[in-house]
Amino acid sequence: MMMSVEMNHEQSRGEKSVIRVDNLHKHYGDVHAVDGISFEIQQGEVFGLLGPNGAGKSTTINVLCTYTEPTVGEVVVAGHSVTAEPETVKRVIGVVPQDIALYPSLNALENLRFFGRLYEIPRARLEQRIADLLHLVGLTEHAPKRVEHYSGGMKRRLNLAVGLLSEPLFLMLDEPTVGVDPQSRHAIFENIQTLNQQGLTVLYTTHYMEEAELLCHRVAIVDEGRVIALDTPQNLINSLGTGIIRIGVRDEAGKEHPVGDEMLARLQALPQVRTVVHRDETLVFETTDAQRALLQIIALFNETDTPMASLEILEPNLESVFIQLTGKRLRD
Amino acid sequence: MKKLLYVALNELLLLRKDRMAAIWMVILPLGMTFIGGLVFGGLGGGSEAVVIDLPVVDQDGGEIATVVLDVLSQTENLNVETVFDEEMARELVSDGKRTGALVIPSGFSAAIMSGQSAALELIVAPGGQTAPLLEGMVRGVTSALSNVQTTVEVAISEVQRATSSTDLDYAGIAGRAMATALERLHDPPVRAQVTTVGSSEKELDVSSQIVPGYAVMFAMFTVLSAAGGILEEKERGTFKRLLIAPIPRWSLLGGKLIAQFVVGVGQIMLMFIFGVLVFDVNLGSSPLGLLLVTLATCWATTSLGILLVAVIRSRKQIHPITTLVILGSSAIGGAWFPLFLMPKLLQQVARLTLVAWAMEGYNRLMILGGSLADVWVDIGVLTLYGAICFFVGLRLFQFKEG
Numbered sequence: 001m002m003m004s005v006e007m008n009h010e011q012s013r014g015e016k017s018v019i020r021v022d023n024l025h026k027h028y029g030d031v032h033a034v035d036g037i038s039f040e041i042q043q044g045e046v047f048g049l050l051g052p053n054g055a056g057k058s059t060t061i062n063v064l065c066t067y068t069e070p071t072v073g074e075v076v077v078a079g080h081s082v083t084a085e086p087e088t089v090k091r092v093i094g095v096v097p098q099d100i101a102l103y104p105s106l107n108a109l110e111n112l113r114f115f116g117r118l119y120e121i122p123r124a125r126l127e128q129r130i131a132d133l134l135h136l137v138g139l140t141e142h143a144p145k146r147v148e149h150y151s152g153g154m155k156r157r158l159n160l161a162v163g164l165l166s167e168p169l170f171l172m173l174d175e176p177t178v179g180v181d182p183q184s185r186h187a188i189f190e191n192i193q194t195l196n197q198q199g200l201t202v203l204y205t206t207h208y209m210e211e212a213e214l215l216c217h218r219v220a221i222v223d224e225g226r227v228i229a230l231d232t233p234q235n236l237i238n239s240l241g242t243g244i245i246r247i248g249v250r251d252e253a254g255k256e257h258p259v260g261d262e263m264l265a266r267l268q269a270l271p272q273v274r275t276v277v278h279r280d281e282t283l284v285f286e287t288t289d290a291q292r293a294l295l296q297i298i299a300l301f302n303e304t305d306t307p308m309a310s311l312e313i314l315e316p317n318l319e320s321v322f323i324q325l326t327g328k329r330l331r332d
Numbered sequence: 333m334k335k336l337l338y339v340a341l342n343e344l345l346l347l348r349k350d351r352m353a354a355i356w357m358v359i360l361p362l363g364m365t366f367i368g369g370l371v372f373g374g375l376g377g378g379s380e381a382v383v384i385d386l387p388v389v390d391q392d393g394g395e396i397a398t399v400v401l402d403v404l405s406q407t408e409n410l411n412v413e414t415v416f417d418e419e420m421a422r423e424l425v426s427d428g429k430r431t432g433a434l435v436i437p438s439g440f441s442a443a444i445m446s447g448q449s450a451a452l453e454l455i456v457a458p459g460g461q462t463a464p465l466l467e468g469m470v471r472g473v474t475s476a477l478s479n480v481q482t483t484v485e486v487a488i489s490e491v492q493r494a495t496s497s498t499d500l501d502y503a504g505i506a507g508r509a510m511a512t513a514l515e516r517l518h519d520p521p522v523r524a525q526v527t528t529v530g531s532s533e534k535e536l537d538v539s540s541q542i543v544p545g546y547a548v549m550f551a552m553f554t555v556l557s558a559a560g561g562i563l564e565e566k567e568r569g570t571f572k573r574l575l576i577a578p579i580p581r582w583s584l585l586g587g588k589l590i591a592q593f594v595v596g597v598g599q600i601m602l603m604f605i606f607g608v609l610v611f612d613v614n615l616g617s618s619p620l621g622l623l624l625v626t627l628a629t630c631w632a633t634t635s636l637g638i639l640l641v642a643v644i645r646s647r648k649q650i651h652p653i654t655t656l657v658i659l660g661s662s663a664i665g666g667a668w669f670p671l672f673l674m675p676k677l678l679q680q681v682a683r684l685t686l687v688a689w690a691m692e693g694y695n696r697l698m699i700l701g702g703s704l705a706d707v708w709v710d711i712g713v714l715t716l717y718g719a720i721c722f723f724v725g726l727r728l729f730q731f732k733e734g
Contacts (some may be wrong), residue, residue, distance in 0.1 A: 052675050065576060066576055067572055069505050090577065090578040093576075095573070096574060097573060098569075099568065099569025099572070100570060101568065101573040105346060105349040106346065106349060110345065114342045114345075115573070115577065117334075118335055118338060118577040146349075
């Protein structure tokens with residue numbers, strides 16, 4: 001099943017750029033929430049923005065959906081500048097915000113009708129659209145219930161449905177699975193994949209690397225307002241080799257043990273080690289064979305009497321890529 | 333324009349679905365007005381006359397004592413109760429069960445008949461508010477009896493002077509003169525006739541003060557609370573969702589304000605209907621004036637709401653601040669007590685509040701029977717007040733971050 005979905009992804013994707021973000025900066029006083037982000041999203045693509053909280057993902061989406069004006073940079077959505085033609089951009093995008101942006105005292109139908117009317121959808125078509133979307137997100141039976149009585153997952157699914165009301169060319173989802181039960185999370189994934197198969201271009205932000213790996217054709221890893229890597233998930237993972245080893249270097253008193261240039265050079269020279277980075281009391285090794293490399297590293301630590309406070313062998317995945325690039329975990 | 337209407341209708345739908353809002357908007361104001369009307373005004377708007385119960389101890393039992401009891405019994409607003417024990421009468425007063433008691437002492441009639449001085453004893457509690465009223469009533473009786481006695485003395489003296497006879501039936505003359513004079517006590521030949529001219533006297537109907545006062549105060553609570561709802565929407569994220577929908581900002585904010593305005597007007601009208609039905613409140617003779625004062629009041633309140641939301645920007649702060657603004661301006665603006673009862677300085681300060689102008693308009697129409705021409709200034713000031721708050725609020729209102 002997944003195979004056929006992926007094949008369809010490939011088939012539906014074109015070379016036409018739907019989104020172009022060029023050198024985007026967004027500053028709040030001295031805080032640089034976004035600090036020079038650039039990327040393009042092709043038609044039919046599911047593009048992921050992966051990064052920890054505060055990396056600048058939501059701010060980027062806020063600019064793309066015309067909610068916030070950029071400090072510097074150009075953002076074009078379906079050929080329209082978000083600053084010069086915001087009203088046109090609003091008509092081609094759908095947004096699923098991180099907040100549950102619904103009226104809790106209204107039921108699903110009332111929420112959908114109200115937001116749908118703002119897009120001037122003719123009454124009959126709106127009713128049909130509402131019925132289709134409720135079916136898509138599995139809330140048809142719960143439609144007459146007040147939203148305040150929904151579970152967190154149901155609210156998230158309705159949040160998604162509202163974002164799809166206007167039949168957008170381009171859908172932005174900002175952390176749409178935060179606080180969601182596994183069943184609802186799975187349902188949201190299926191919804192996104194189905195919509196993408198039908199040709200919808202998607203920008204998906206998350207700090208869950210599994211989600212990015214599963215859903216996205218390409219991923220931009222962002223940290224501190226910048227894109228630090230951008231490629232397909234597989235290419236990013238392949239760039240790691242076969243494994244990442246993290247070793248904490250602190251002595252018995254809990255103080256950082258100094259690792260000199262000579263020690264770093266010797267570690268770098270080990271046959272199974274591709275790169276080694278020393279950052280914040282931690283050595284991160286990118287290896288071609290994690291098991292063999294580990295034996296060589298331990299031998300060298302023993303020989304030089306270097307204390308080892310912690311040891312971790314990481315599977316090659318996007319989390320490891322992030323750690324390799326930043327020395328931090330996505331959910332630190 | 334259609335989208336403005338959609339936003340307004342959605343606001344009204346949200347209000348209808350909010351059970352607490354229904355309590356706040358309808359039940360609480362009506363309940364408070366009902367209680368206020370009962371406490372300060374009484375039902376039906378009419379002020380029933382107070383009847384004073386007066387225990388009387390007749391230790392005399394004579395002819396004049398009977399006249400005293402008859403006269404007092406016929407006095408309006410006085411209910412004479414015969415008590416046989418003076419001690420019991422004193423206890424009734426000292427226990428606060430009666431505001432006063434009268435003792436007709438033994439020998440009272442004989443003293444009057446023989447031309448000697450005599451006194452009725454009125455027992456009252458110190459500081460009693462009805463004591464002066466009772467005293468006036470009893471003094472009326474003693475004054476009449478003094479006149480009777482004087483009349484008898486003058487009659488005998490004149491007969492003596494005219495006849496120079498010493499062999500006359502003085503007791504008979506005195507008795508007949510006394511009987512005639514006492515009769516006149518029941519049917520006095522000289523009366524005070526009260527003639528009323530012009531329109532009827534304007535009695536301060538408390539309900540006509542309470543109903544508009546509470547209506548304005550609770551309308552402010554409703555409208556300003558709804559304005560605070562914009563901050564709630566900002567926190568919830570629905571305001572952001574509206575901003576990224578293809579809807580002009582003026583439609584978005586205008587729709588919300590129109591809904592608040594309509595609700596405010598509806599609430600004041602509901603309070604007036606309630607006032608008329610339950611307290612027989614007189615709404616005056618200018619329905620147009622009443623409508624325009626109400627519209628101007630709600631416009632000013634709605635605009636004040638947008639100004640407060642623009643300045644405060646935090647939902648946690650807005651509720652205590654709006655409560656302070658509403659209660660403070662209601663207290664000094666005349667929503668609780670008529671403005672003219674307040675110190676002059678406070679009356680001047682009150683002019684800064686929209687409540688003062690609204691209440692002045694309502695008082696002129698509902699209590700003083702004014703016309704539309706009498707409330708133009710109030711309508712004008714309220715409209716200007718609203719315009720200033722609206723434009724300053726709109727200028728400061730932060731639609732989106734950054």
